[in-house]
Amino acid sequence: xxxxxxxxxxxxxxxxxxxxxxxxxxxxxxLKFFASEMGWQFKYEKEFVAEVAVGNxxxxxxxxLFPHTYMNESGQSxxxxxxxxxxxxxxxxxxxxxxxxxFGALRIRKAGGSGGHNGLGSIEAHLGTQDYVRLKVGVGAQxxxxxxxxxxxxxxxxxxxxxxxxxxxxxxxxxxxxxSEDIQKVMNDVNKIIKQSNKDLPCEGQENCQ
Numbered sequence: 292x293x294x295x296x297x298x299x300x301x302x303x304x305x306x307x308x309x310x311x312x313x314x315x316x317x318x319x320x321x322l323k324f325f326a327s328e329m330g331w332q333f334k335y336e337k338e339f340v341a342e343v344a345v346g347n348x349x350x351x352x353x354x355x356l357f358p359h360t361y362m363n364e365s366g367q368s369x370x371x372x373x374x375x376x377x378x379x380x381x382x383x384x385x386x387x388x389x390x391x392x393x394f395g396a397l398r399i400r401k402a403g404g405s406g407g408h409n410g411l412g413s414i415e416a417h418l419g420t421q422d423y424v425r426l427k428v429g430v431g432a433q434x435x436x437x438x439x440x441x442x443x444x445x446x447x448x449x450x451x452x453x454x455x456x457x458x459x460x461x462x463x464x465x466x467x468x469x470x471s472e473d474i475q476k477v478m479n480d481v482n483k484i485i486k487q488s489n490k491d492l493p494c495e496g497q498e499n500c501q
Contacts, residue, residue, distance in 0.1 A: 298382035343372075351470070367417060384425070
C-alpha cells in the first residue's frame with residue numbers, strides 16, 4: 292500500500308463531448324491525462340455508471356473513476372464503486388474544479404464542505420461524510436454579472452487553453468506524488484504557493500489557507 296493508502300482517483304465532470312473542454316470538467320481531464328501518462332485504458336462499466344481504468348503504481352493497484360451520472364449525481368457512482376471494491380473513504384482522492392482558486396492553481400484538502408460544488412455535495416450525501424481528500428484545480432472566478440453555471444459550463448479563454456496542457460501535467464504530477472510521498476509533505480508544497488500569493492492577508496477565514 293502507498294504511504295497515504297490511496298486506492299482510487301475520481302475525476303469529476305459531465306459525460307459527453309459537449310462538456311469535455313468546459314471548466315467543470317477539468318477534474319476529468321487531469322484524471323485522463325494521468326491515465327495517458329501511465330498507459331492505463333478507460334472502459335465504461337455499466338454497474339458503476341462510470342468509466343474505469345485500473346493500473347499498477349509502484350506495486351499497488353490503483354483505480355481511476357470518471358462518473359457518467361452527470362456532476363450533480365456523482366456520489367451515486369462513487370458509492371457503488373467504493374462499496375463493490377470495499378475501499379474506505381480514506382482511500383479516495385477526488386479531483387475537482389474550483390472557482391475560488393485562480394486559473395492554474397492547485398490545492399489539496401484532507402476534508403471540508405462542498406463549498407457549493409454540486410459534485411462534492413453529491414459525494415458527501417452518498418458517503419455520509421466530508422472527510423475525504425480532494426485535489427482542487429483552479430478555473431478562476433466568473434466575470435462580474437455572469438451566472439456561475441454559465442461560467443463553469445463555459446470553455447476556457449484562448450490564453451487559458453494554451454496553458455491548460457501545463458496545468459494537466461502539473462495535476463498529474465501531484466497525483467503521482469500522492470501515491471509515493473507523505474500527504475502532508477505534498478500538501479505543504481502544493482498549498483504553499485497559494486499561501487504565498489495571500490501572504491499579506493490574515494490566514495483565518497481564507498478559503499485558500501491550509
